[in-house]
Amino acid sequence: MPDRRNIFLYYKKNQEMIEKVKPFYEYIDHYGFNIVQDHRKANIIMSFGGDGTFLQAVRKTGFREDCLYTGVSTGKLNVYCDFQIDEIASMVEAVKNEETEVRRYPTIDVTVDDQMSFQCLNEFSIRSSIIKTFVMDVFIDDLHFETFRGDGMVVSTPSGSTAYSKSINGAIVDPLVPSIQVSELASLNNNQYRTLGSPFILSGGRQLTLRILQDGNDHPTMGMDNEALSIQHVEKINIKLSDKQIKTVKLKNNSFWEKVKRTFL
Ligand code: NAD
Numbered sequence: 001m002p003d004r005r006n007i008f009l010y011y012k013k014n015q016e017m018i019e020k021v022k023p024f025y026e027y028i029d030h031y032g033f034n035i036v037q038d039h040r041k042a043n044i045i046m047s048f049g050g051d052g053t054f055l056q057a058v059r060k061t062g063f064r065e066d067c068l069y070t071g072v073s074t075g076k077l078n079v080y081c082d083f084q085i086d087e088i089a090s091m092v093e094a095v096k097n098e099e100t101e102v103r104r105y106p107t108i109d110v111t112v113d114d115q116m117s118f119q120c121l122n123e124f125s126i127r128s129s130i131i132k133t134f135v136m137d138v139f140i141d142d143l144h145f146e147t148f149r150g151d152g153m154v155v156s157t158p159s160g161s162t163a164y165s166k167s168i169n170g171a172i173v174d175p176l177v178p179s180i181q182v183s184e185l186a187s188l189n190n191n192q193y194r195t196l197g198s199p200f201i202l203s204g205g206r207q208l209t210l211r212i213l214q215d216g217n218d219h220p221t222m223g224m225d226n227e228a229l230s231i232q233h234v235e236k237i238n239i240k241l242s243d244k245q246i247k248t249v250k251l252k253n254n255s256f257w258e259k260v261k262r263t264f265l
Pocket of ligand 1: 123
C-alpha cells in the first residue's frame with residue numbers, strides 16, 4: 001500500500017495509554033509512515049484500546065470511506081481489533097509486505113424526524129427512559145408490520161450482530177451479507193398485544209420506520225453505537241443500510257468467522 005502513508009492515532013489521552021502507544025512512534029519513522037495530528041489528513045486511522053475505542057475512532061473521524069481503519073487492542077483481541085499492541089512490529093511488517101487485505105463492514109443510516117441523520121457501525125438502540133411501556137408502530141417500507149409494546153429495540157449491522165444484538169438472542173450475521181437485524185427488548189405479548197417476538201433480518205434495500213406513540217413516553221434513550229443521542233423528544237425514525245462501508249485492515253488468515261470463534265467459543 002505505497003500510497004497509504006499518513007497515520008492518525010486515536011486513543012484515550014491518559015498516562016497509561018500514552019505510555020502504551022509511545023513505542024509505536026519509533027516504528028513509524030523507520031517504515032516511512034507519517035503520524036498526522038489532523039485526522040482529515042490521514043489515510044490510515046488507527047485506534048488503540050478495545051472495540052469501544054474503535055467505535056469512537058470511527059465516529060469521531062466521521063465514518064470516512066477514503067480511509068483504512070485499524071483496531072489495535074491493548075487487552076485481548078476482540079471483534080474490531082485485528083492486532084495486539086505488543087505485536088506492533090509484525091503488524092507494520094504485514095502492512096508493508098502487503099500481507100493484509102481490506103475488510104468492509106456495512107453501516108446503517110438513521111434519520112430522526114426527517115432532520116438529523118447519523119451512521120452506526122454496531123447498532124442503533126432505542127429504549128424507554130421511564131418505567132412505562134414504550135409503544136412504537138413498526139413499518140417495513142410502507143407496510144405497517146406491528147405495534148410494538150415493551151422496553152425498546154436494537155437495530156444492528158452485521159458486525160454489530162456479535163454485540164448488543166447477540167445479548168438479546170439475535171443471530172450472528174456475516175458482514176458479507178448486506179442487511180440490518182431488528183431485535184426486541186422485552187416485548188409485551190399476551191391476548192391483547194402481539195409482536196413478532198423474534199429478531200428479523202431485512203435486506204439492504206428495505207427501510208425500517210419506527211413511529212413513536214406520543215403518549216408521554218416519547219422521550220426515549222437512543223444510542224448510536226456507544227454514544228447516547230442528545231435529542232430527546234422523537235416522533236419518527238427511519239433506518240436503512242447505508243451505501244457507505246467502513247474499510248479495515250485485515251490479516252489474510254483472520255476471517256470474521258475466525259474472530260467469532262476466537263471471541264465466543
Ligand atoms: P467496550 O469496549 O467496553 O465494549 C463492551 C463490550 O462489548 C466489550 O467486551 C467489547 O469487546 C464488546 N463489543 C463491542 N462491539 C462489539 C462487536 N461488534 N462484537 C462483539 N463484541 C463487541 O465499549 P462500549 O463502549 O461499552 O461498547 C459499546 C457496545 O456495547 C455497544 O455498541 C453495544 O453493542 C454494546 N452493548 C451491549 C449491551 C448488552 O450486551 N446488554 C448493552 C449495551 C451496549
